[in-house]
Amino acid sequence: ATADVVVENFRPGTLEKWDLGWDELSAVNPRLVLTRVTGFGQFGPYARRPGFGTLAEAMSGFAAMTGEPDAPPTLPPFGLADSIAALATAYAVMTALAARERTGEGQVVDMAIIEPILTVLGPQPLWYDQLGHVQPRTGNRSQNNAPRNTYRTADGTWVAVSTSAQSVAERVMRLVGRPELIDEPWFATGADRARHADVLDAAVGDWIARHSRADVLAAFEKAEAAVAPVQDVRDVMTDPQYRALDTVTTVDDPELGPLRMQNVLFRLSATPGGIRWAGRPHGADTEEVLTGLGLTPADVKELREEGVV
Known part of the structure; x- marks a missing residue:
């Protein structure tokens, strides 16, 4: 009831099965932004399929255009489509919150992981539509300039x-x-x-x-x-430009001590961000969350004794 944003990444229909769909949530809080991240979106023939970033990297055309011409299509060795979708989702949420400032009402953000990676691949649909051009695998070379x-x-x-x-x-x-x-x-x-x-x-x-x-x-x-x-990660850790930007920063973890990890993604001049912790210990916030939902300390104790939490 007090949240600005709820983010979920269950398959479509899961929240509705629990009677926690948009109709129920927005009735409790009309200003809520419900953000739904799935492999293929909330509707369409693939909507019910399990989906991961790897499938998006394959479906979008990324794998088909990546690698050497005479080698197999190549998938990235990290969560590329997931990461792009995360950045796109953050922007979508901020857009929905900005719209709420004008209208007073929240809305649903429907993010399909297969879509943002297709967008960042460039004008390939337009090329194919107008010119019949399909971008081939060119290894590290570019079709747009050389040497590259x-x-x-x-x-x-x-x-x-x-x-x-x-x-x-x-x-x-x-x-x-x-x-x-x-x-x-x-x-x-x-x-x-x-x-x-x-x-x-x-x-x-x-x-x-x-x-x-x-x-x-x-x-x-x-x-x-x-x-x-x-560069590999060893070079990144000592690169003078990354050091100047504090891109890899040091975070003091209460259990593990100083840890080096990626910093906040950008720098804001007036309201800079920072990393408060590398990760909370398991269950560290259970008490605060449950009491914030209205349970009493006695209720939480009873749930612990019953093995619920």
């Missing part, structure tokens, strides 16, 4: 290069000693450069292969060309 790839350095590490801007592509060619390629007619646009990726990858890759990663990064920075080291 990962390259191995002389000391056996890897760097990633992007030339999404024409000026950056020209700087890279001058840096690697191939300025004559800039004068080629096909060099003038990203799409044309992408069609000559073999030539450009060879030029960039050969130069990078003769230099250490530190030298490559320094040379690219001096040339104002876009490059980044390919």
